[in-house]
Amino acid sequence: MIHMLHTMKQIKRMFNNCDGLLIVAGTEMSSESGLTNVDSLYSIFEFLQEPISSWKYICHNFDLYRNTEPHHGFKILQHLGNQFEQGCFVVTSNFDGQFQKAGFDAEKIYEVNGNFNWSQCSIPCSSELVPTPIFDYQNDVDYIPKCHICGAVLRPNTQLHIDNAWNSKLFDSQKSKFKNWTNQCKNILCIEIGADASNSSLRIISEQFFKNLIRINPKDFKHSHPNVISLPLKAKFGIDLIQYAIQEFE
Structure with a gap:
């Protein structure tokens, strides 16, 4: 009990002493809304060998992403971020668009x-990105989305395993904006949520802000x-606890 009170007060001090909120979110942030990522299923070579079945599976998951409402933890984080002078920035390994859907x-x-x-084009023949096509994958059984420039198969603009054809145009732009935002902040509070130890791309980022880092993870929580x-804790419980600490403790 004493340890928990100390933790609550420490969270409140971090909140008061920072001017920007960084949210670093791994798979558990989305899985508590009922979603999973599919990045482990394909290499670019497997995708091109079986484009019809690949697109069917992609469309199935895309439907889930579009029809799933983000859980209440997203709104809590958005509300907390609005209280900082520099607002908040999100870094995530999830590609389901849940943060955008929640209003970030x-x-x-x-x-x-x-x-x-x-x-994007699977070659790619250009740096162009197009909205992911929506089609009736259950009835259009032989349909394969294709690049309007060269006719090659389209693929989602997500990093696949062993991927030497990923179009990083959007990634590069987002990375640059993130760097600019961190430079504007004097002191950043980082809340890392559901980023397992194996998710090095996220942990490398969050651990740069170890002086004001809150790690929410039911298994890989140690530092x-x-x-x-x-x-x-799981994502929603951890976010609820942070909100309670900020509201109730001085």
């Missing part, structure tokens, strides 16, 4: 694995630095 500013989101809402607050 798309100009302040850095998706390190890309975004399912955009597609060697004494300043880091580790909450061995």
Whole structure:
């Protein structure tokens, strides 16, 4: 009980001493809305070998992404971010667009694995990105979306395994905006949510802000630095706890 009170007060101090909120979100942030990523299913070679079945599976998941409402934790984080002078920025390995759907500013989101809402030429013949096509994959059984420039198969603008053909145009732009935002902030509070130890692309980023880092993870929550607050909780419970600490403790 005493330890929990100390943790609550420490969270409130971090909140009061920072001018920007960085949200670093892994798969658990979306899985608590009922979603999973599909990045482990395909390499670019497998995708091109089976484009019809690949697109059927992609469309099935895309339907889930579009029809799933973000859980209440998204709104809490958005409300907290609005209280900072520099607002908040989101870095996520999820490509389901849930933060945009929850109302976060798309100009302040850095998706390190890309975004399912955009597609690209599989070659690619250009740096052009197009909205991911929506079609009746259950009835149009032989349909394959193709690049309007060269006729090659379209693919989602997400990083696949062993991917030497990913169009990083959107990624590069988001990364640049993230860097500019961090330079504007004097002191950043980082809330890392559901980024497992194996997710090095996220942890490398969050651990740069170890002086004001809150890690929410039911399994991989440990950190060697004494300043880091580790909450061995699932995403929604951890976010609720942070909100309670900020509202109730001085």
